[in-house]
Amino acid sequence: xxxxxQSPRNKVTVTGGNVTLSCRQTNSHNYMYWxxxxxxxxLRLIHYSYGAGNLQIGDVPDGYKATRTTQEDFFLxxxxxxxxxxxxxxxxxxxxxxxDTQYFGPGTRLLVL
Amino acid sequence: xxxxxxxxxxxxxxESESLIINCTYSATSIAYPNLFWYVxxxxxxLQLLLKVITAGQKGSSRGFEATYNKETTSFxxxxxxVQESDSAVYYCALGDLASGSWQLIFGSGTQLTVMP
Numbered sequence: 070x071x072x073x074x075q076s077p078r079n080k081v082t083v084t085g086g087n088v089t090l091s092c093r094q095t096n097s098h099n100y101m102y103w104x105x106x107x108x109x110x111x112l113r114l115i116h117y118s119y120g121a122g123n124l125q126i127g128d129v130p131d132g133y134k135a136t137r138t139t140q141e142d143f144f145l146x147x148x149x150x151x152x153x154x155x156x157x158x159x160x161x162x163x164x165x166x167x168x169d170t171q172y173f174g175p176g177t178r179l180l181v182l
Numbered sequence: 183x184x185x186x187x188x189x190x191x192x193x194x195x196x197e198s199e200s201l202i203i204n205c206t207y208s209a210t211s212i213a214y215p216n217l218f219w220y221v222x223x224x225x226x227x228l229q230l231l232l233k234v235i236t237a238g239q240k241g242s243s244r245g246f247e248a249t250y251n252k253e254t255t256s257f258x259x260x261x262x263x264v265q266e267s268d269s270a271v272y273y274c275a276l277g278d279l280a281s282g283s284w285q286l287i288f289g290s291g292t293q294l295t296v297m298p
Contacts, residue, residue, distance in 0.1 A: 168284035175225065
């Protein structure tokens, strides 16, 4: 049973479209993260959270919003999608005592036309 | 800022051959960062392969090994005899303490294909 799940697994939208990516973890972890992965780059941190209602800005936050509604659920919102946001998105979670040991979901592939 | 550089892929080797994927790091915010190798199999998320938190120590898992070398700031991944099932993308990463919380800084990943 996967501890970090993401939906949808694939998404196609048009420029200017509104997209929500969902992530749920059953690890009882406090920390959750959203990354994007592009060819030639490592995973880059978009936003992260250390609990319900909390949001922290990562390294590449422009064009993204995020919301942590519960300990389990973390959402990434693209309100005006652009082709530059075409990417593979990963969600992850970690325990407060070992924050840099993260557990990842399977990823969502987003294509913005 | 901190950074990680690793072997550019794709890398193709034959089954039972040896493997080394190079990784070097630059850490400015912390003297001795935790070092990691993550692996991503096709269709799956990243999984922790091994973690080493002490300079000079070696980590090992599933036949892979990596030694934390603070002199050369390296953390190369090695395996003596690869299998077809090792085909995956491998990411080197360091743990960085920024803004009061730990974050991972990743290398760009190395695509490994093992030919039967």
